[in-house]
Amino acid sequence: MKPEAPSLQRIDLRGDRRHPGADLPRPPADTMRRARETVAEVLASVHEHGDRAVAEYTARFDGWDGTEWEVPQAELDAALAGIDPSLREALETAREQVQWFHEQAKPRDWAGTHAGAEMGVRHAPLKRVGVYVPGGRAAYPSTVLMTVVPARVAGVDEVVVATPPGPDGRPNQTILAAAALVGADKVLRIGGAQAVAALAYGTDQVAKVDKVVGPGNAFVAEAKLQVAAQGLVGIDAMAGVTEVMLIADDSADPRLVATSLIAQAEHDPLVTSILVTPSAALADAVVPLVAEEVEGLASRDRLLEALSGQGAIVLVDDLDHAIAVADDFAPEHLEIQTRDARGVADRVRAAGTIFVGVQTPTALGDYCAGPNHTLPTGGTARFTGGLRTDDFMVPINWVEFSDDALTHMAPVVRALGAAEGLPAHVRSVDARLAAMERARDAAAVSARR
Incomplete structure (x- = not known):
């Protein structure tokens, strides 16, 4: 047959x-519409009720009625010690490949001088990042590598992994082993939109993060989009x-x-x-x-x-x-x-x-x-790329003008300030020029004494 x-x-x-x-x-449009409606409800509930709402949704969606989210370090260590040696070797080899790629992709600071002004860009690592690791139909220890490793390369202070628990309250042991291997600071046994909500809003047990990254199903992707639209956290992309x-x-x-x-x-x-x-x-x-x-x-x-x-x-x-x-x-x-x-x-x-x-x-x-597997979906690759080292960093522009550089650019500020009807902008420059002139005059008088 x-x-x-x-x-x-x-x-x-x-x-x-x-x-x-x-x-x-x-994927069918009605699937995404249902996800939007459900996610909006979950986010609102977690925002209002915190850990109690997280517990309710965890019981409903994952079948576990626990109330303690953080996985103890001893459990992480036991998971790593208990995995098959060949799997550990595979994870270590993959980690090295992923780390090498993201080290090459790390953005470089730069500085230079133009028209008498010094300027440049430096990159500061984020303080706290939440990474989502799916654990529903299949477990993805590879996602732990793809999210935690570049965060570590970037120098993030604290990396928090969120992954769904099983009905017994235990997340997938291979995910826990991978988290221990790459040095995640915390692992939370929370999945779905409620995990994204807890990381974005913060609860009594979950500290608010600066950014949420990682792939997930339609509900996780939609939750990331909604919390980002509220201006609560950054996200990587629509990784649905x-x-x-x-x-x-x-x-x-x-x-x-x-x-x-x-x-x-x-x-x-x-x-x-x-x-x-x-x-x-x-x-x-x-x-x-x-x-x-x-x-x-x-x-x-x-x-x-x-x-x-x-x-x-x-x-x-x-x-x-x-x-x-x-x-x-x-x-x-x-x-x-x-x-x-x-x-x-x-x-x-x-x-x-x-x-x-x-x-x-x-x-x-x-x-x-080597390249990250957390990638844009749904056509969003037209305008954004996959998860990168610089997703865990903030580029900070800096500039320093000298007296001569300020004098050189003052006419530009006057012309544009007048055109835009912003006289205080012009005043802020002219006041400095006047102060410079007074300082020069005082120095000349002092020199003649």
Whole structure:
């Protein structure tokens, strides 16, 4: 019997370049609408009732009726001591790769002199950061690495991990082990929108943070957007339900294309997986191979739901057309499986991370490639990027004028201050020039005595 094939949409854009990404699938709009409504309720309740509301939502959504959020250090140490040695080695190797990348990406301070004025930028680390680590359908110790490690590279004073508890009140032990390994300062057993609310508003048990980062489901992503809109905390980006797009030509191996399409779809039934290709033959070959690859996997039902809901094969005229589709869709993950993969990748202008060539599947980026796996979703890669070291730092401009530099720029301030109707601006400069003149006169008198 043939394996059950997901009903991948087939979208033919050949000959039509007017709206290259408009017809591509996204998670259903009503899902996001429901998330907005639910999240608004959770945020309001946590804001008003604090830990009591956190406890109520934790019992409702995670099945645990506890009231103590911080995981004791002894429990973190025990989790690290108890993991399989091969897993610990994998985590340590991934940590080194991620740390190296984020050290290279750390912004550099600079200073210079122009028109007599000294100026520059220095970068100050944030004081306290909350990082969200999903722990629902699957546990993601890799997210601990991708959030805590760059925060440490940046020099953040305190890094607080929030992750959902199980019904027994214990978060996933691998997540706890990873948190101990990379030196998280605290781990809170809180998940979902209530975790974001507690970190943003603060409660009796949870200190308010300066920024909340990390991926999550639609509810976590929406909670981050709402607290950021209130001006309470900074966030990294809209890191919601994951998505992958592949650009492939007739040189691509259809089975490897199939494995890339289904790998990300394991995360969630709302995952978007799209192949964009000018090759109808490749499109035809991929469909049965997707069915074969899905069959027998423990995640089969979730994969079929995701691929049937938001899976698609898009036919385009050529690779130029494929790049236009990718730029319009702005995928979180973009794999390039073409003859000149680096050349194609260099022309893409909107993607969270580009995975160049057949030997670079998205799974590497999820775990250990180096670049961060907390990436913009929902098309937001058109205007923002993935989590970076500088997300944990504040760039502070500084400037210092000398007497001569102030004298040189005074006419500019007078002209612009007059044009904008702001005489106090002009006065603040002229008063200093007058003081400088008085000081020079006094010095001259003193010198003649």
